[in-house]
Amino acid sequence: MDKPVATQELIFRQDYFDDPAGWQAIADLLKDIFGVDISPLNVLGGHDRSNMPSAWFDTDGRCVANFSAFSMPLMIEGRRVKAAGLQSGAVRPEYRGRGLFRELTRITLQRCEEAGYEVIVLYTDKPGLYLPSGFVTVPQFRFSGPAPAAAGMAATARRLDVRQPTDLALVRTALANRTPVSNRFAVADQSLMFLLNAYLVEDVSLSFIEAFSATVAWRTAEDGRFELLDIAAPTIPPLAAILAALGQTPVHATVHFPPDRLDWQATPAKDEGDLVFMMRCAPGLIPAEPSCLSPMAEF
Structure with missing residues (x-):
């Protein structure tokens, strides 16, 4: 995989969820940016072992930017498809405007391609961020x-x-x-x-x-x-x-x-909800009929 762009005073890390300090750092990032508390995962079985996080940390050990992909096989028109979900895409406000999110998107999509995922999906309230990377909006019903x-x-x-x-x-x-x-x-x-x-x-x-x-x-x-x-x-x-x-x-x-x-x-x-569902895949894998993933699968 190509090396990430050079950044001053930041440390690039991948697959760090097994490090207790790293796990706490991503939990703090998601709580600070989205108000989402992922600590219940500690009693629900821990993090998803298929997760592939890529992130930058500052010298104090804070996670300042992250993007993760995880395995989420899908059934599409009667066929089981190897698919990944993208989640935990976040950058702390003071580090925005430096291209970190764009670079993490590139790295994460490259990792998904190397892992052989046919479909990549995500939920977002900012679909314009992902259109340049080949994602399309798929209405949910x-x-x-x-x-x-x-x-x-x-x-x-x-x-x-x-x-x-x-x-x-x-x-x-x-x-x-x-x-x-x-x-x-x-x-x-x-x-x-x-x-x-x-x-x-x-x-x-x-x-x-x-x-x-x-x-x-x-x-x-x-x-x-x-x-x-x-x-x-x-x-x-x-x-x-x-x-x-x-x-x-x-x-x-x-x-x-x-x-x-x-x-x-x-x-x-x-569905006219705030979140938009997007897919990156061959056109033939986009559902032809009205469809929706269960809310219990939202991430």
Whole structure:
């Protein structure tokens, strides 16, 4: 790999997450810049071992600029694709305007190419930063419609809390044995983002449905609409069976991923959220139909 541009009084480092001081330095950077606390990862299993961080540190050991890539295999139109997610792109204000972010982007994309990733994805509120590097914006959709009648089964699901060790172990098992929630477009294998979102996002409910060995992430909107966020299970149950097991009888439902495995018809509507989803890949790998990654996979 090409060497990074020369910088005065800065130390270039890669793959430093196993160093406790380095891990604390990236945690401090993300907390200072984004207000995001990644310390729960310490109790959720540690950092993703596939992560490839590249960063500059000052002489006091502070991380002043970072960009990371991690493995996030995707299911795209029935094919498992080797994909990477980009995250933790940040530069401290006093070091901006020196080309550090541009250089870290170049280095990180080069590392992804050398690792053989077919697809690179990211979320951003500044898509213009990534257009010159070959990324394109891919609209994200939500899928809504009348809720199906609950299937004839008892409400047997129990709530889970990833802060409890026994529940955390159960969710990890479900994630390790999951099938992609959609055949059209979905995460094929990634657990730490699911766990971190379950830990940090206050309105997410996790329930375990023993009949399907399924962990279901869901919530109820203010208007009473049922929202299905994700499912970690060996086989995806129909939406009617999920509602029955949860004891939910809503009039309407919204699903935050393509519902092709839910035995339910829905209408897609474009998501108008602040974050933009972008992909860098061959044109044929960009979903042709309305799609969305689960919010539990957001990073």
